[in-house]
Amino acid sequence: LAKTTQPISMDSYEGQEVNITCSHNNIATNDYITWYQQFPSQGPRFIIQGYKTKVTNEVASLFIPADRKSSTLSLPRVSLSDTAVYYCLVGRYGGATNKLIFGTGTLLAVQP
């Protein structure tokens, strides 16, 4: 099962771009990479998902190199409300293996 490793915490200021990298050396061929955001006292919320290269949506971009052993979540121009824990998730479900494993999470603190 693919295990993920992320920085425990990061600091940033409003308006800056933030890049959070996740390592997943044992990612399997069929695994997708998904990032979730979690605020205190709430469940995680989906941010973005990708398989390879680059994916962009209205809130973030996800960069995945060719070997897929890592991925980088990019948050453009962060605001105070982006202060949260960000989790990198690698896995699949529906068959014999159903664990979608969360990493340790990265606590992003955005300051004014």
Added chain:
Amino acid sequence: GAGVSQSPRYKVAKRGQDVALRCDPISGHVSLFWYQQALGQGPEFLTYFQNEAQLDKSGLPSDRFFAERPEGSVSTLKIQRTQQEDSAVYLCASSLGRVTNTGELFFGEGSRLTVL
């Protein structure tokens, strides 16, 4: 409802008591997951249902933990003879897909269990 609903939001139990935590997934969602999140940690997988079938329960920490989804919609996580180490937030998530590598998980707000 529009989202995943969990109840109770907060539960305080004395050590040795049994507790039951309920999850109402989004209507029509086939897949349902239970996760356990200790304070300051990431969610840890407990079990997975595809409709009413419990396909994976390998994450359940002991035989005191039991989960069911008898009609393929509402699910209940039961913890017997609670111990202090069971104190955590229990998260339920559902997803539309059945057999897939993708698909967004929709999480509830969790049930916070405190065992005294």
